[in-house]
Amino acid sequence: xxxxxxxxxxxxxxxxxxxxxxxxxxxxxxxxxxxxxxxxxxxxxxxxxxxxxxxxxxxxxxxxxxxxxxxxxxxxxxxxxxxxxxxxxxxxxxxxxxxxxxxxxxxxxxxxxxxxxxxxxxxxxxxxxxxxxxxxxxxxxxxxxxxxxxxxxxxxxxxxxxxxxxxxxxxxxxxxxxxxxxxxxxxxxxxxxxxxxxxxxxxxxxxxxxxxxxxxxxxxxxxxxxxxxxxxxxxxxxxxxxxxxxxxxxxxxxxxxxxxxxxxxx
Amino acid sequence: xxxxxxxxxxxxxxxxxxxxxxxxxxxxxxxxxxxxxxxxxxxxxxxxxxxxxxxxxxxxxxxxxxxxxxxxxxxxxxxxxxxxxxxxxxxxxxxxxxxxxxxxxxxxxxxxxxxxxxxxxxxxxxxxxxxxxxxxxxxxxxxxxxxxxxxxxxxxxxxxxxxxxxxxxxxxxxxxxxxxxxxxxxxxxxxxxxxxxxxxxxxxxxxxxxxxxxxxxxxxxxxxxxxxxxxxxxxxxxxxxxxxxxxxxxxxxxxxxx
Numbered sequence: 165x166x167x168x169x170x171x172x173x174x175x176x177x178x179x180x181x182x183x184x185x186x187x188x189x190x191x192x193x194x195x196x197x198x199x200x201x202x203x204x205x206x207x208x209x210x211x212x213x214x215x216x217x218x219x220x221x222x223x224x225x226x227x228x229x230x231x232x233x234x235x236x237x238x239x240x241x242x243x244x245x246x247x248x249x250x251x252x253x254x255x256x257x258x259x260x261x262x263x264x265x266x267x268x269x270x271x272x273x274x275x276x277x278x279x280x281x282x283x284x285x286x287x288x289x290x291x292x293x294x295x296x297x298x299x300x301x302x303x304x305x306x307x308x309x310x311x312x313x314x315x316x317x318x319x320x321x322x323x324x325x326x327x328x329x330x331x332x333x334x335x336x337x338x339x340x341x342x343x344x345x346x347x348x349x350x351x352x353x354x355x356x357x358x359x360x361x362x363x364x365x366x367x368x369x370x371x372x373x374x375x376x377x378x379x380x381x382x383x384x385x386x387x388x389x390x391x392x393x394x395x396x397x398x399x400x401x402x403x404x405x406x407x408x409x410x411x412x413x414x415x416x417x418x419x420x421x422x423x424x425x426x427x428x429x430x
Numbered sequence: 431x432x433x434x435x436x437x438x439x440x441x442x443x444x445x446x447x448x449x450x451x452x453x454x455x456x457x458x459x460x461x462x463x464x465x466x467x468x469x470x471x472x473x474x475x476x477x478x479x480x481x482x483x484x485x486x487x488x489x490x491x492x493x494x495x496x497x498x499x500x501x502x503x504x505x506x507x508x509x510x511x512x513x514x515x516x517x518x519x520x521x522x523x524x525x526x527x528x529x530x531x532x533x534x535x536x537x538x539x540x541x542x543x544x545x546x547x548x549x550x551x552x553x554x555x556x557x558x559x560x561x562x563x564x565x566x567x568x569x570x571x572x573x574x575x576x577x578x579x580x581x582x583x584x585x586x587x588x589x590x591x592x593x594x595x596x597x598x599x600x601x602x603x604x605x606x607x608x609x610x611x612x613x614x615x616x617x618x619x620x621x622x623x624x625x626x627x628x629x630x631x632x633x634x635x636x637x638x639x640x641x642x643x644x645x646x647x648x649x650x651x652x653x654x655x656x657x658x659x660x661x662x663x664x665x666x667x668x669x670x671x672x673x674x675x676x677x678x679x680x681x682x683x684x685x686x687x688x
Contacts, residue, residue: 207540291521292521295518296514296515296516296518297519297521299480299514299518300518300519302480302507303478303507303510303514304507304508304534304586305507305508306504
């Protein structure tokens, strides 16, 4: 009897979970459609996108560059620790530049911005939902997609790839300085190593990753924030969910993109 | 005209509206009374299409709201002003921009001179000075926020005005100010209005007709005099709960308006 009840509970749980997932998938799909439709209302989203771009871009610049700088320095120090006496010094140039461009720049920036931009978007939209500001917008015959969601998503898609490129450059430069001081590598050796391992595709790969991460950091938190329920507690829950969902998606995309783009390019 | 025909709505196991029929004639002010949490706001949100009914039809201006395509629904909504219970002002915008967003005609919305004049006019209609324009919602008192909410709702020159608890959370003096404002707007603008409230005194003051929503159904509809004379125990119970009704009843033959 107990086994039967447990089986029934499991079936109910799986059923509810499946229904909830299907409902989210459907709503997410329709939100994407509405975002695409909203593009026609450029007079609405364009000025708001510029405002959002300045707000999230300028506000995130310092922390992104700080983290990228530390990442470059640490990579340099660890490269010295692992390879001194084993490999030619110029290899450090390649390790630092490739680590920053292929992995650390996009992933660290993505994860930081999942916390910074993703949390901000989910909290803003969630608060607007629970205080009926989104309902008010709809009651005025205005689309929340073109007024609220599209500017935020577009701002993220502009800002995040830009920040990733700046993070790559900062990490590379700080790593270079750290390598000179800690490993005693010459400028010529460092540049030789960096150029030896560099392929122009690496920059494209970094940009594609940044763009995909930007989508995860903006669209998911916007969806979660937009569908917030149950007051202040709901806003808190939505914010946490948004950061977790965006971070996990970034890590999954990181693996997927490496498999899709790097494996064939070997 | 606003018409609800057999509208039902439930949230999980909670039946909020059960085959509700409700009509508001053009130019009329209808007050929808009922205890807190009975579903008055839910009914009002059906009128503007923010909530879709599980069954029945919501007809506004001859359109079935739940079945309108998106752009037609947006067009219909632009003819309806909705005053939210807590104002629902946009935090990130100042008062001027909040009211400007209520201008639903796109040509007018992008005309800065028109907008400046219209915002000032709306502030005048709600007895606010133009000095509040650069203020943000967080800097306003509860009563001012309600009035800015009303100014935003009338900025688009709507045919219909829907008030969701416009006096809730206000002290009696401020509630009176809002009631006077609703009365005056009614006279100056001549719009069709629905006021959702649990404030019996305010409802008797502003409404041409009153409806009582009770246990998911419209229990009574009529003029204030008819409602006052109703022998329905639910109506009497609800009216008697409001202490002000004692004053109204004591005035007896002077009529229900206070």
